[in-house]
Amino acid sequence: MNDAVKMFIVLAGVTTTCGLLLAGAHDLTRERIVTQQLRYIKGPAIRTVLSDATNDPLLDRRVVAVSGKEVTLFFGKKGGRVTSIALETAAQGYAGPVHIISGFDPESGTCTAIAVALSQETPGIGSRITGDAFTGSFTGLDPATAAALRKDGGTIDGVGGATVSSRAVCSAVAAAQKLFKEIRPSISEVERENAHQ
Amino acid sequence: MMDAVIVIFSAVFVNNILLARYLGNCPFCGVSKNLSSAWGMGIAVIFVLTIATAATWIIHHFILDPLHLSYLQTIVFILVIATLVQLVEFFLQKNAAALFQSLGIYLPLITTNCAVLGVAILAIKNSYDFIMSVVFAAASAAGFLLALLCMAGIRERLETVVLPRPFRGTAITLIIAGIMALAFFGFSGMDATLSSLAHH
Amino acid sequence: MLINDFTRGLWEQIPPFRLVLGLCPTLAVTSTVTGGAGMGIATTFVLVCSNVLISVLRPVIHPKVRIAVFIVIIATFVVFVEMATQAWAYPVYQLLGIFIPLIVVNCIILGRAEAFASKHTVVRSFFDGLGMGMGFTLSLAVIGLLRELLGSGTIAGRALFGPSFLPCTLMAKAPGAFITIGCFLAIMNGIDERKRSIK
Amino acid sequence: MTPLVTTVVFMAALGATAALVLIAAARFLAVPSDPRVEAVLAALPGVNCGACGYSSCAAAAAAVVRGEAAPGVCLIGKAEVSNAVATIMGKEAKAAARKIAYLRCSRNCGEAGTDFLYNGPxxxxxxxxxxxxxxxxxxGCIGHGTCETVCPVDAITMKNSxxxxxxxxxxxxxxxxxxxxxxxxxxxxxxxxxxxxKKCAEYCMQDDLKFEVxxxxxxxxxxxxxxxxxxxIVWEKGKPAFIEKEHCIGCYTCMRLCPPKAIG
Incomplete structure (x- = not known):
């Protein structure tokens, strides 16, 4: 047999077999990995946002499709009633994306709390966006007013010296507000479905 | 523009790929014996790292991500890098003989240099766009060259010095690298200054 | 002979000290004993599996695509490890981060594949991989132990000294990593030299 | 398409592409290389130690084939390897004369005086x-014997500095x-x-290096x-000095010390 053909068969064969094995392994572990990722990376932020919930919001999650995109909603329940719904959005910060979990009241659409799930902002400067003083200023934000810094004509006071990071948080929350507005009509339906399970 | 400057500064000094991110240490100890080979290796790494990061970025964003195959990242990236290095080697040999003479021998060493795969993965992880990824890769490699040159300069001098026998060779190289890493810590303050400038 | 294959990796050629290979993970993940041992075990798994598989495939691997095939096989096992740690030991995955995929380019694995597994029988390759892997794990764990003890005053996360203990943070950072390993290397060289002079 | 199928198809395509690229590159970009380079490389030990002064065994093999290096280029390979390489290279290599190191400084400059005490390495x-x-x-020779240290075959010993x-x-x-x-x-x-x-005379006592008063x-x-x-130097009290050119080694000592700068 031709040398080149042999080379081809060996390399392609090994790669295909490996692909098959990996696909199998991926199928087996995928679900677990998603749950683990949520638990360890976003879990703490989600629990902060839905702090008064009595259920495990990580298990009460639901994926809905909004304008072609898939969004995962986390339901915080108290006494069987949904008190708050959290979702994740991201915006480009100073040193990479800043992932924000924002919680909303399902009735009024008011922002109940936000928390930073993931960020690589500069320690000591940009990282101060994770502080309660800053994240707390989003609580009670009206659905009609999009989150924005005071210097951008909004209502939020930025963290001194960390304008880029603060602005990233605002735009992430604003995106979440917009998403939630789109999702809200279908929520009661999702919720009912959720309650059935 | 400012973003690019900060990425470059951070990749070369603050998060130096060798001294702060711990990537590419095997060639760091192996090829730092004299300045000329340090130059050769450093330039070869800049060359390969930039091409490899550009290629893996394209593959990740146009193939792996749309097909939901990002879990194959490791195997795909390393295969692409290995093939690419081989291709570059052939290409240089054919079309740029002079360049091949000076870089050629370092190319096989680069395939298993974790700096290449590491930077390709980091560029994806930091979600840089294409231009930024390339800038990041080139700057990281420039940081590699910088550290390698410093080390080679020190080791050339060190050759004439009487050392306790057990410390000769790699042992003293690592200890010097530790002291250099300590020196590079000094840059972290400058990183903070730069970023606060950018924030305003 | 099998014993020899096994013990060679534990002292005579213990990585990363004797074969100065695989330095990057050795430097990067040994700021804690857990990180060091976790990395060692992950590497051992990949080393043993790839050694065995390459040894099995030895007759069919075409010499010209040899390195590419080795890399694919090693990378496959690395992805397995990546998935397994993500699914069942997520904290370890977070701790080791980017260095799990980088096991692929750990020169020890490719080096053993090229130097040993592609030339020897399956059983011998298995023991060679196991010995090398255990030697690597041992080295990493010892370095991790020392650095964690001095750098944060804990062992596997448990505080050893009272609250008045001031850790030498430097040991947990990059300079500490380089200097510790440099000193370990010098100690190994010193022991060797003494042995030789006694002989 | 299920994820499983996507993965397998993609991996197969990747492997096939990689193989095709490599095969094509090897075929179309291959540089017709001298088969003797491969043969010489195979005869060398392949440890890339660098003692020969080339960066790798491959570089040394190429140098041998180009005629820049002798068949005995490998220092660790001893006679076996150099004979094997010489056989591959044929007659032409054998004809090349053997080179050896030679000290051009043959006078007792090793024992010359010192300008200052040196306490460094x-x-x-x-x-x-x-x-x-x-x-x-x-x-002339400084006399610390660095040449003795680097000699891989212990051919150099220091005597009288x-x-x-x-x-x-x-x-x-x-x-x-x-x-x-x-x-x-x-x-x-x-x-x-x-x-x-190649005696000292030719090196040190070139005309431009001889001094006159x-x-x-x-x-x-x-x-x-x-x-x-x-x-x-010939000198008597009260008479100008005179340099005997046949003995001068052009060491500049007198030139540097002369108070009125009369030596050049």
């Missing part, structure tokens, strides 16, 4: 960094020639005539006479 290269080594004979080369052991690798900061070692053909011709400027102090390392 005992290594010619570092001594050289401090005013050229401190020997009054600035052109001067290297003595054992021609039987020397492989002509040139490591000592490259490392000597004073450049007083050279590679010459291994024949008695060549050794004769300007009889008019000379203040007859005798400093040059007292410090000449090779006693090449």
């Amino acid at each position: 005992a290594d010619c290269r570092s001594a050289m960094m401090l005013y050229g080594g401190g020997k009054t004979c600035s052109g 001067l290297p003595v080369i054992d021609p039987a052991r020397c492989t002509g690798c040139g490591l000592c020639v490259n490392i000597c900061p004073k450049k007083i070692l050279a590679l010459i053909d291994d024949t008695p005539q060549a050794a004769e011709k 300007d009889q008019e400027k000379c203040i007859k102090c005798g400093i040059c006479f007292n410090n000449c390392p090779v006693d090449a």
Whole structure:
């Protein structure tokens, strides 16, 4: 047999077999990995946002499709009633994306709390966006007013010296507000479905 | 523009790929014996790292991500890098003989240099766009060259010095690298200054 | 002979000290004993599996695509490890981060594949991989132990000294990593030299 | 398409592409290489130690085939390897004369006086960094024996602060020639005539390196006479000094010391 053909068969064969094995392994572990990722990376932020919930919001999650995109909603329940719904959005910060979990009241659409799930902002400067003083200023934000810094004509006071990071948080929350507005009509339906399970 | 400057500064000094991110240490100890080979290796790494990061970025964003195959990242990236290095080697040999003479021998060493795969993965992880990824890769490699040159300069001098026998060779190289890493810590303050400038 | 294959990796050629290979993970993940041992075990798994598989495939691997095939096989096992740690030991995955995929380019694995597994029988390759892997794990764990003890005053996360203990943070950072390993290397060289002079 | 199918198809495509690219590259970009390079490379030990002065065994093999290096290029391979390489290279290589290292400095400049005490590392290269080594004979051997240290075959021993080369052991690798900061070692053909011709006279006592005393400027102090390392200066109290050219080694000592700068 031709040398080149042999080379081809060996390399392609090994790669295909490996692909098959990996696909199998991926199928087996995928679900677990998603749950683990949520638990360890976003879990703490989600629990902060839905702090008064009595259920495990990580298990009460639901994926809905909004304008072609898939969004995962986390339901915080108290006494069987949904008190708050959290979702994740991201915006480009100073040193990479800043992932924000924002919680909303399902009735009024008011922002109940936000928390930073993931960020690589500069320690000591940009990282101060994770502080309660800053994240707390989003609580009670009206659905009609999009989150924005005071210097951008909004209502939020930025963290001194960390304008880029603060602005990233605002735009992430604003995106979440917009998403939630789109999702809200279908929520009661999702919720009912959720309650059935 | 400012973003690019900060990425470059951070990749070369603050998060130096060798001294702060711990990537590419095997060639760091192996090829730092004299300045000329340090130059050769450093330039070869800049060359390969930039091409490899550009290629893996394209593959990740146009193939792996749309097909939901990002879990194959490791195997795909390393295969692409290995093939690419081989291709570059052939290409240089054919079309740029002079360049091949000076870089050629370092190319096989680069395939298993974790700096290449590491930077390709980091560029994806930091979600840089294409231009930024390339800038990041080139700057990281420039940081590699910088550290390698410093080390080679020190080791050339060190050759004439009487050392306790057990410390000769790699042992003293690592200890010097530790002291250099300590020196590079000094840059972290400058990183903070730069970023606060950018924030305003 | 099998014993020899096994013990060679534990002292005579213990990585990363004797074969100065695989330095990057050795430097990067040994700021804690857990990180060091976790990395060692992950590497051992990949080393043993790839050694065995390459040894099995030895007759069919075409010499010209040899390195590419080795890399694919090693990378496959690395992805397995990546998935397994993500699914069942997520904290370890977070701790080791980017260095799990980088096991692929750990020169020890490719080096053993090229130097040993592609030339020897399956059983011998298995023991060679196991010995090398255990030697690597041992080295990493010892370095991790020392650095964690001095750098944060804990062992596997448990505080050893009272609250008045001031850790030498430097040991947990990059300079500490380089200097510790440099000193370990010098100690190994010193022991060797003494042995030789006694002989 | 299920994820499983996507994965398998993608991986197969990737493997196939990689294989195709490599095969195509090997075929279309291949440079017709001299088969002798491969053969010589196979004969070399392949440890890439760099002792031969080339960066790798492959570079050394290429140099041998180009005729730049002798078949005995490999220092660790001993006679076996060099014979094997010579066989591959054929007659042409055998005809090339063997080179050995040779000390051009043959006078006793090794014992010349010192300008100052040097307490640094005992290594010619570092001594050289401090005013050229401190020997009054600035052109000659510094005498710390760095050449002895680098010699991979122990062909050099230091005697009277001067290297003595054992021609039987020397492989002509040139490591000592490259490392000597004073450049007083050279590679010459291994024949008695060549050794004769390359004596110190040819190197040190070139005409432009011989000194003369300007009889008019000379203040007859005798400093040059007292410090000449090779006693090449004739001087008596009250008379101008005179340099015997056949003995002068051009070491600059007198020139540097002369108060009225009468020597040049």
